[in-house]
Amino acid sequence: MLKAMISGAALALALAAPAEAQLTDGEPLVVATTYTVKTAILEGESRKVSVRLPTGYDEEPERKYPVVYVLDGGPEQDFEHIAGIAQSRDMNWSFEPFILVGIESVNRHHELAPPVVDPKPYEDAMGATPGGSPDYRRFLREELKPLVEASFRTDGHDAIMGESLAALFVVETLLKDPTLFDDYIAISPSMWWEQMKFGKEAAGYLAKHPAGERRLYLTSASEGDWHREGTERLIAALRTDAPEGLEWAFVEAGDAETHGTLYHPMALDAFRLLYGTPTREYKSYPLIGGPDIAERTEEEQALLDTECTRDNSIAMTPGTAERARESLYYRCLLLDLGPRAREGTLGQ
Incomplete structure (x- = not known):
């Protein structure tokens, strides 16, 4: 009887206890602003365009920024x-801030795809008729870029980036309309397109390039067949026929990444290579094995008082910096972070 009474009391206490606590009244975490942009050039009446402004944009009203179009x-x-990679800059300071503009694709297999001789095989495989890339470049040049430049504090330096078919659009744009952007980030471009057309004909396109400084970041993963061969043909043309002013880097990621995993890590690598921020080597504290604290010499103080820029920084890998640390105290460094480029002139 006593046992029954105790059990009943425990049950009553449990029923009277408050429900398990829950999180309420949360606040949304806003990373960007999405706008609806009218277009008279593309099929349909509008596109969604998302814009992430750098941290501190409002606090530095005179500062202007480059733009990366995704x-x-x-x-x-x-x-x-x-956008998350762009935000990581606020934590690691490994690349310069920029305005990030994401452009919605509505029918990517049409609007980002170059024209073809026979559209039937592409329609069967992709469910869309290719050939919209010339109009998409017109949209960028005549409608979107002027709108972004009128709405935000841009510094006139622009990049275009994409992966897979979008990266093919990047390569095609560099070859056919090179003045549209300053930097081109092509992550695993679909170089198999039209039996490797843009790899086979790259040298001819490059020979027609107008004067001007441009940069290409090119990478690919573990991809075979014409995808790989087309990329190697493009690299061969860059190796021998890149015009003066075009710097380029090819980063081989096939040993570590697949077509499906490549975009995120290589986007970070591209930002670091193209927009790397100078850093400085400091002495470690004695607590972790560094030298005893001493008054800085005049030479050390002069180095510390000098502002670090890309022009006065020493380019090297983190491993080299670690091995040469004692000779680098207070000097400005431009670290080559992430995977090494297999070949190219960019960053050399």
Whole structure:
């Protein structure tokens, strides 16, 4: 009887206890602003364009920034994870801040795809008629870029980036309309297109390039067949026929990444290579094995008082900096972070 009474009391106490606590009244975490942009050039009446402004944009009203345009950059496409990489700069300071603009794709197999001789095989495989890339470049040049430049504090330096078919658009744009952007980031471009057309004909396109400084970041993963061969043909043309003013780097990621995993890590690598921020080597504290604290020499103080820029920094890898640390105290460094480029002139 006593046992029954105790059990009943425990049950009554449990029933009277408050429900398990829950999180309520949360605040949304806003990473960007999405706008609806009208277009008279593309099929349909509008495109969603998402914009992430650098941290501190409002606090430095005189400062201007480069712009990185992301293809397939709709809110539910590649924009959000690329915005996360842009935000990581606030934690590691490994690249300069920029305005990030994501452009929604509505029918990417049409609007980002170059024209072809026979569209039937592409329609069967992709469910869309290719050939919209010339109009998409017109949209960028005549409608979107002027709108972004009128709305935000841009410094006139622009980049275009994309992966897979979007990266093919990047390569095609560099070859056919090179003045549209300053930097081109092509992550695993679909170089198999039209039986490797843009690899086979790259040298001819490069021979027609107008004067001007441009940069290409090119990378690919573990991809075979014409995908790999087309990329190697493009690299061969860059190796021998890159015009003066075009710097380029090819980063081989096939030993570590697949076509599906490549975008995120290589986007970070591209930002670091193209927009790397100078850093400085400091002495470690004695607590972790560094030298005893002493008054800085005049030479050390002069180095510390000098502002670090890309022009006065020593380029090297983190490993080299670690081995040469004692000779580098207070000097400005431009570290080559991430995977090494297999070949090219960019960053050399």
